[in-house]
Amino acid sequence: MNNLLQLKKINLKYQTGKDTIKVLQDIDLIIKQKETISIVGESGSGKTSLIMLIGGLEKVTSGKIYFQDQDITSLTEDEISEIRRKNIGIVFQSFYLIPNYTAVENVALTLELNKFEKPFDQAKELLDRFGLKNRLNNLPSQLSGGEQQRVAIARSIAMKPELILADEPTGNLDSENSKMISDILFNYVKEEGSSLILVTHDLKLANRAKKIIKLMDGKIV
Secondary structure: OOEEEEEEEEEEEEEEEEEEEEEEEEEEEEEEEEEEEEEEEEOOOOHHHHHHHOOOOOOOOOEEEEEEOHHHHHHOOOHHHHHHHEEEEEEEOOOOOOOOOHHHHHHHHHHHHHHOOOOHOOOOOHHHHOHHHHOOOOOOOHHHHHHHHHHHHHHHHOOOEEEEEOOOEEEOOOHHHHHHHHHHHHHHHHHHOOOEEEEEEHHHHHOOEEEEEEEEEEEOE
């Protein structure tokens, strides 16, 4: 199995006045194609920061990140955005749906912006796959938390990304919806051959991944 992503000696630091806050320290990590990895650790251990770096939403202080053998740490913001747009789907704990767009419009918009043919047909098909056939024309405010997260996941994977980053995707949900969301994610990556990096406090969810990585004080332990 080929490497999809490789992190080499990644460090992330912030300067606050005279103080240096070390968020991530000497992170080495390899993610292979079709691999599922969960990242666990206490709050403040650096889990979300790691996801942000991998997704190109944050800049490393030092070190290299290679996506498909390309050093993305040396790219411009526009170049990173292009790689993310084509290859990486990101699911957050908060749903970030457009409030005045229906479920199907929220998903179709991503496809429209990327000039896909028949974006609404593809969006409907994806939402139907996630059990939302009867909720296509509902606004986010008319959907439950679990339904909103399913729409958010559909939007993030509409482009069929090779890598899905999920940051506490069940953090705001009850146990029933949490199981449904985790089933959707793991079934999808299995069927489509995507890789998944999942940040979670839920050990039951973490254990569904093939590999578990624990962060403590910004280091892999």
